[in-house]
Amino acid sequence: MSLPESESRGLGTGRSTPGAPSPWRLWIRRIVGSREASVVAVVLILSCAMLFTEAGPRFFTQANIQNILRQTGLLAVFSVGETLVIITGGIDLSLGSLIAFSGMLVAMSVRFFSQWLEPAAAIPLAILVTLGVAFAIGCIHATLIHYLRLPPFVVTLASLLILRSNAAMMNDQLPITIEGFPALLWLANGTLFEGTPVPVPVPLAVLAVIGTAAAILLTRTRVGRYLYSVGSNEAATRLSGVNVYKVKLFAYGMSAVLGGLAGVMYASFGQQGDPRAGAAYELDAVAASVVGGASLAGGQGSALGACLGALLLHLIFSAINLTLARPDIWRGTVVGGVLLFAVLVTALQQRRSS
Amino acid sequence: MRTHYGRALLATGWLIVCASLVGGGCRARQEAAAPSGDAATGATAPTAEASRAFDQPRKASGPIRLRIITNGDSPFWEPMRRGMEEVRDELQCEAIRQAPARSEHIAQKAIFEAAIAAGVDGIAVSPIEADAFASVIDQAIDAGIPVLTFDSDSARSQRLVYIGTNNYEAGRVAGKEAVRLLPNGGRMVAFVGTMSAQNARDRYRGFLDAIQGHGIEMLQAPFEDDQDKARAQRNVADAITRYGDQIDGFLGLYSYNGPAIAAEVTRAGIRSRVKIVCFDGEPLTLSNLERGLVDVAVVQKPYQFGRLCTRLLYLINRRGLPAALEAMKPELDALGMRVQDGVIDTGVEVITPANAGPFIQRLREKGLEST
Numbered sequence: 210m211s212l213p214e215s216e217s218r219g220l221g222t223g224r225s226t227p228g229a230p231s232p233w234r235l236w237i238r239r240i241v242g243s244r245e246a247s248v249v250a251v252v253l254i255l256s257c258a259m260l261f262t263e264a265g266p267r268f269f270t271q272a273n274i275q276n277i278l279r280q281t282g283l284l285a286v287f288s289v290g291e292t293l294v295i296i297t298g299g300i301d302l303s304l305g306s307l308i309a310f311s312g313m314l315v316a317m318s319v320r321f322f323s324q325w326l327e328p329a330a331a332i333p334l335a336i337l338v339t340l341g342v343a344f345a346i347g348c349i350h351a352t353l354i355h356y357l358r359l360p361p362f363v364v365t366l367a368s369l370l371i372l373r374s375n376a377a378m379m380n381d382q383l384p385i386t387i388e389g390f391p392a393l394l395w396l397a398n399g400t401l402f403e404g405t406p407v408p409v410p411v412p413l414a415v416l417a418v419i420g421t422a423a424a425i426l427l428t429r430t431r432v433g434r435y436l437y438s439v440g441s442n443e444a445a446t447r448l449s450g451v452n453v454y455k456v457k458l459f460a461y462g463m464s465a466v467l468g469g470l471a472g473v474m475y476a477s478f479g480q481q482g483d484p485r486a487g488a489a490y491e492l493d494a495v496a497a498s499v500v501g502g503a504s505l506a507g508g509q510g511s512a513l514g515a516c517l518g519a520l521l522l523h524l525i526f527s528a529i530n531l532t533l534a535r536p537d538i539w540r541g542t543v544v545g546g547v548l549l550f551a552v553l554v555t556a557l558q559q560r561r562s563s
Numbered sequence: 564m565r566t567h568y569g570r571a572l573l574a575t576g577w578l579i580v581c582a583s584l585v586g587g588g589c590r591a592r593q594e595a596a597a598p599s600g601d602a603a604t605g606a607t608a609p610t611a612e613a614s615r616a617f618d619q620p621r622k623a624s625g626p627i628r629l630r631i632i633t634n635g636d637s638p639f640w641e642p643m644r645r646g647m648e649e650v651r652d653e654l655q656c657e658a659i660r661q662a663p664a665r666s667e668h669i670a671q672k673a674i675f676e677a678a679i680a681a682g683v684d685g686i687a688v689s690p691i692e693a694d695a696f697a698s699v700i701d702q703a704i705d706a707g708i709p710v711l712t713f714d715s716d717s718a719r720s721q722r723l724v725y726i727g728t729n730n731y732e733a734g735r736v737a738g739k740e741a742v743r744l745l746p747n748g749g750r751m752v753a754f755v756g757t758m759s760a761q762n763a764r765d766r767y768r769g770f771l772d773a774i775q776g777h778g779i780e781m782l783q784a785p786f787e788d789d790q791d792k793a794r795a796q797r798n799v800a801d802a803i804t805r806y807g808d809q810i811d812g813f814l815g816l817y818s819y820n821g822p823a824i825a826a827e828v829t830r831a832g833i834r835s836r837v838k839i840v841c842f843d844g845e846p847l848t849l850s851n852l853e854r855g856l857v858d859v860a861v862v863q864k865p866y867q868f869g870r871l872c873t874r875l876l877y878l879i880n881r882r883g884l885p886a887a888l889e890a891m892k893p894e895l896d897a898l899g900m901r902v903q904d905g906v907i908d909t910g911v912e913v914i915t916p917a918n919a920g921p922f923i924q925r926l927r928e929k930g931l932e933s934t
Binding site for chain 1: 636637638640641783784786787788789790791792793796797798800801802803804805807822823826830831845846847850932933
């Protein structure tokens with residue numbers, strides 16, 4: 210069973226054996242050798258490379274950086290959820306459809322509640338209802354996977370189809386606009402500290418809260434250790450007395466809640482709940498997680514890695530759009546190449562550690 | 564063992580060679596049989612034999628079952644469905660709209676072939692791939708089922724009539740509007756779902772032809788988004804970052820490109836110095852027009868696609884094709900449309916902030932939110 214990285218790193222022991230490298234040196238070596246550091250290095254190299262292109266000055270404008278960070282925030286929110294599931298050795302393919310479904314649900318609910326309530330009350334209530342429904346969907350996934358022993362791939366694939374269809378049913382395949390709710394639109398389009406040298410897009414602020422909470426959960430809590438443990442060896446975890454169902458319930462529930470939150474934010478971004486939104490976004494989330502160091506075999510991955518993976522993907526999208534004459538033709542090749550490279554690096558790291 | 568592998572490899576090789584020869588031969592025969600000419604240049608009339616086969620009433624009495632097959636699910640098809648249902652209720656026939664789950668040729672073909680197998684009395688289809696769908700349409704015609712195309716044609720097929728927008732002309736209309744908005748010329752950027760779709764290519768070609776010689780230049784090939792709205796919006800933001808002050812105007816070729824352009828232009832605070840031309844009337848495009856956030860929307864008439872397809876298929880069954888077209892003439896005249904070479908061009912409307920209010924009012928009177 211592999212432990213969370215912080216556990217295996219032996220942080221905080223503060224003791225050193227004579228002749229052995231100091232804990233600080235070990236700590237730095239581990240940081241430098243970590244997957245997250247590799248992604249940061251690639252991000253830095255890519256950014257430096259952009260300096261030497263014709264698009265360099267435009268790439269580093271505040272507007273472009275804001276745009277990249279906003280998009281990263283939107284993608285990383287549900288990539289963190291996907292990572293929680295991947296760590297347990299599962300996969301959640303329903304996220305793209307859940308984004309469409311929850312976007313429609315929040316748009317429908319906010320319009321419904323606003324008939325009786327002020328927007329200040331209707332909006333939070335609509336978001337809560339949406340997240341509640343999303344959590345219930347995640348719980349259904351976990352229950353089917355655990356008690357009926359159905360493969361996570363199939364359960365969430367079925368859910369992908371059902372949710373997409375339900376999203377289309379909600380308003381007869383039509384989008385529902387939320388133009389009349391500026392506070393809801395602010396959730397994805399707003400900026401904190403606007404006018405200062407460091408404006409922060411709201412999705413990035415949301416991600417900061419979620420990412421920090423997920424990182425603490427994974428590295429500092431018992432639930433986090435159980436998630437890695439289930440992904441590494443489910444049978445051994447069960448035999449050691451851990452309630453595996455509750456662990457899966459947590460992973461799939463949180464993944465769905467974060468997918469629901471992403472749905473709310475994408476609806477806000479596009480100013481409407483849209484039954485066609487989020488198509489194939491689950492694959493972007495898997496890509497971000499894998500680039501960030503998650504292993505589809507389970508037991509590996511981190512919230513920071515997922516966030517950095519999402520950042521790298523959007524940096525690449527931006528670089529392609531700003532430099533190439535036909536960006537769309539190259540997008541798949543470049544992203545696929547990066548993904549393949551990331552998997553290769555993971556495989557090499559695993560081989561070296563074993 | 565090695566001998567077995569060798570034989571297996573040899574046999575596989577022979578099979579591949581034979582299959583290639585047979586396939587190549589079939590393909591050569593198909594190419595020889597297919598009429599020459601570029602499908603993109605517009606529709607051609609159906610073969611005389613095909614239309615003659617439907618000269619007489621096909622089903623003078625009894626229930627009529629029709630299928631209207633779109634190229635996917637989109638708000639654009641909602642007015643089409645309304646139009647279809649209105650005529651269905653009026654004529655007391657069965658008319659069902661079907662769509663492939665994804666905008667994919669194979670899935671659409673399966674739906675179409677299921678309709679043939681069910682022995683329906685007429686099919687109207689908006690083919691995803693014009694040429695590849697020709698043989699599928701011909702299969703239905705050979706089976707005695709009248710087939711119309713709408714929105715997107717399959718000119719090489721034996722379809723009886725094409726009902727829809729001439730996308731090249733629609734592109735020209737958009738181009739003329741761009742020339743009007745930028746009388747001193749300027750530089751524009753275009754956005755589209757995918758340029759592999761015939762309607763997108765035709766629109767863009769028409770647009771380019773219309774702006775030629777008026778000093779308007781496109782900064783690059785259209786940004787594509789694979790029909791992902793968030794990516795469409797991101798493309799606009801990147802275009803603004805990439806070209807900045809060089810951009811004088813934006814062109815949105817797909818229905819959702821208009822709202823995506825308006826949102827990012829507003830965010831960048833450059834609305835006052837750029838012009839926005841887009842296609843179709845999604846709800847957000849219409850409200851953006853009302854608020855002056857979009858300069859021009861060239862809108863199609865999907866409501867009429869639904870009405871005309873359903874009525875024409877019904878009448879072909881009851882009276883035969885020539886009599887059916889004759890019977891529809893008053894309605895077409897009233898709409899300013901006419902039949903020419905097997906094509907009913909439904910035309911487009913140009914909506915600007917000045918006429919957006921009355922246009923939206925007219926839509927609402929029909930119970931529609933978009934067009």
